[in-house]
Amino acid sequence: MRDQKLVKYLLIILALPLGLAMCSGDRFRYPCHDPANWDKDFCKPPICDVTRTCPEHIFKGQRDPRLGPPKDGQTQTPTQNFAAPSACVAQPTQGANCGK
Numbered sequence: 691m692r693d694q695k696l697v698k699y700l701l702i703i704l705a706l707p708l709g710l711a712m713c714s715g716d717r718f719r720y721p722c723h724d725p726a727n728w729d730k731d732f733c734k735p736p737i738c739d740v741t742r743t744c745p746e747h748i749f750k751g752q753r754d755p756r757l758g759p760p761k762d763g764q765t766q767t768p769t770q771n772f773a774a775p776s777a778c779v780a781q782p783t784q785g786a787n788c789g790k
Contacts, residue, residue, distance in 0.1 A: 721743070722744060722748055728745055
């Protein structure tokens with residue numbers, strides 16, 4: 691009898707979060723995540739600059755989705771240069787010497 695009660699409570703505990711997740715709909719963590727709000731006053735500086743919720747702050751250096759897909763020749767990620775700085779000199783018997 692106790693096992694049936696335990697199984698029933700476990701099923702309820704598992705089903706409750708799943709049911710809430712399915713009924714939540716489209717929600718955004720910040721109001722400025724929602725593209726419908728991008729033209730509203732509270733998503734434009736200086737109002738959103740105080741709370742750092744402007745679309746520029748939320749997308750953190752990524753391409754702003756309001757701009758659409760990139761044009762030919764543009765990349766979404768900057769290219770990185772992995773070359774060693776000229777100040778670093780590698781000795782054959784020791785590691786790199788990057789003294790300042």
